[in-house]
Amino acid sequence: MSAVKLEDIARQLGVSISTVSRALSGNGRVGEKTRQRVLAAVQESKYTVNAVARSLRLRDARNIGIIVPDISNSYFAAVIKGAQEVCRQSGYALMVCNSDEDRSFEEEALRTLLEKQASGLILASVGGCAELLGQYAYHDAPIVFIDNIPQGVNAADVVSIDNLAAARELTRAMLARGYREIGMITGPGDQSTGSLRRAGFEQALVDAGLALRPEWVLEGDFRMASGRACMESILRLEERPRAMIIANNYMTYGAINAIRVAGLRIPEDIALAAFDALDETGLITPLITSLNQPAQRIGRRAAEIILSRLAGEERREDEEVVLKPVLFEGGSW
Amino acid sequence: MSAVKLEDIARQLGVSISTVSRALSGNGRVGEKTRQRVLAAVQESKYTVNAVARSLRLRDARNIGIIVPDISNSYFAAVIKGAQEVCRQSGYALMVCNSDEDRSFEEEALRTLLEKQASGLILASVGGCAELLGQYAYHDAPIVFIDNIPQGVNAADVVSIDNLAAARELTRAMLARGYREIGMITGPGDQSTGSLRRAGFEQALVDAGLALRPEWVLEGDFRMASGRACMESILRLEERPRAMIIANNYMTYGAINAIRVAGLRIPEDIALAAFDALDETGLITPLITSLNQPAQRIGRRAAEIILSRLAGEERREDEEVVLKPVLFEGGSW
């Protein structure tokens, strides 16, 4: 860390530090020849601004934090890419954190971001930090929730799909294809993506005048192993459903594995439709029918909202950004 | 940003700022009752240390940067997880950047990290920044290269597999299974992962006394579309190879798509072995025979090396960390 600093350049040129600073930032008047000399010296000396010092002085770190439950999940990776795109264009840095689907890791990441003076936060929460979030009011830094909307957190910006409606529509589409005995593997009941998708599913069944079969609705944790385990339970049932809705990609992969191991065919023996099971490889057969959140756009919009809040735009109490999921029809139903 | 600061706590308690600082950091003697009072006040006021100010004062940002070409690639996602694990345990923050396989984005990320005073850097480079890296000597911050080792960058830490040997062994294993007409889809020739894997492949053929068939060796860019395009070219050939080695996961997915579209079977019509085509879903059939880099360990080791350099350990000129890839034998050969 023996880096060149403004002082070095100033001394070398026989001008003041502030002149160098102005020449570089473009704020304030600087003589044309002086500016040239400064620029040349900066080039030549390989000066790099110390963003830490600048952030402290400006009381603005110019970075946005994003916390996701699983960076390996291509859905979240896409969200990150979207957010990064916006950040890059606006000169903000994006600090990516992974909570590993763990509340205490999420809290840890939250604290780190807080300490690093993140200007804003995009949060795909696994829940439970309502206190930390509420208490700190996060340094007045804007927060945008995506994916799971924790309870107890209101009056915050949200970018998401309408999970209830989405699950209802997906289930209706399943019904429309003639399936009547439909089950579901949901996510954790304490996450809105889990509970709302379940609620939408049940609503659709009730609307269709069908009885709910609780033994056909199992709760997973969004991970592959749980999808597999849930599907194995389903398959062991005396009377089993003809079709399943599954609340995310990894659980779907686990479930398909279980189905294959059992020697059953999709969709002949059991049909499938999922959330976010967008197979980028295009190699999984049959292609999975899936209702996909526009991940990259979610990331982009979330970052845009942060920026607009930072620019002073007020949140509209009655407004949420609701994006439409896109249905991909594969051969799995 | 109207955050509580040390001064607020100090005033409230009628002590000096330095006393509060000491009570919190544990450095320097502080009376037991005073310490208790401080801790209580800190708890109650929801004080959070300002890491920006601390970093400036300490001239140490305590964060490690990592730049990867594609955060969506599960291989790199695993590397990141490994690095993050180590960082978390040692109180460093990990700043994740995505270069999108683009040299200028990589350079941009490099510059940002430089400005943010990253204490160290883990770099899966797409090449071309040798100047920037060399010139700045990166603030004396340690750099560890993983994956691609750019030319012109020597005397730097490296964590990788022996790509030449790995490709040679993989090709030999292919030969041992009786295949003689083998082609390859390589990565960019200016990246070591591309050129070394190609060299190892060719070495194995030559060693086996086989003639090289240049028309069977195509260069992709590590992306899916290029894998598909390369394989389509191969399939259009009059005389085509009976087996292919493919240098990474995405190109393999693209290639398999091309093979399927052509209505050919794997491995009956064309056999396949790849690098890092570890299918976490377990659903791609046939299972792809793949030589996998221990991604998470690479990330972990890289971070550990950064930390040891920061702790003052010197690099041993003649030492590189070379990890062993793991062969997964699927039904694709």
Next chain:
DNA sequence: TTGAAAGCGCTAACAT
């Protein structure tokens, strides 16, 4: 044990 003061590198208000 505690306080006063300096200073990390930068920007911006104010003076010249």
Next chain:
DNA sequence: ATGTTAGCGCTTTCAA
């Protein structure tokens, strides 16, 4: 157009 100065929030000598 340029220089002087104060200060962002923190840690750490040095005194008391």
